[in-house]
Amino acid sequence: MPGTTIRPFLMFEGKAEEAMSLYVSLFPESRIESINRYGREGPGPEGTVQLASFTLAGQTAMCIDSPAKHTFTFTPSFSFFVDLKTEEELERIAAILGKDGAVLMPLDNYGFSRKFTWLNDRFGVSWQLNLQ
Known part of the structure; x- marks a missing residue:
């Protein structure tokens, strides 16, 4: 079961x-x-x-x-948190997901991570990308 x-x-x-x-x-x-x-x-x-x-x-x-039209969409209060192994992979994925989206936190060192970005993709889905 x-x-x-x-x-x-x-x-x-x-x-x-x-x-x-x-x-x-x-x-x-x-x-x-x-x-x-x-x-x-x-x-x-x-x-x-x-x-x-x-x-x-x-x-x-x-x-x-959804066949029903609604007045809400995605919100950054829910996001996919992705740990990535290399800077190259993080930068590549950030560029693709960020194209025609919105950057919430630019790619940078925020202390809790050497390299991190938080963005909404062009569909409105929120992603936190973190260098492990």
């Missing part, structure tokens, strides 16, 4: 597959596990993500393209 499972769940409005594809391209041991799509009958636009599961560096997450 499986135990309790806890996974992050991201709700997009039409960009779930694009976001998942970007995320799994950045980290080792990452892949899209499954995608169920809305059909002609909806309730979301045909072909968009009804429910998907993906793995980022061994951490499973889920996402959806």
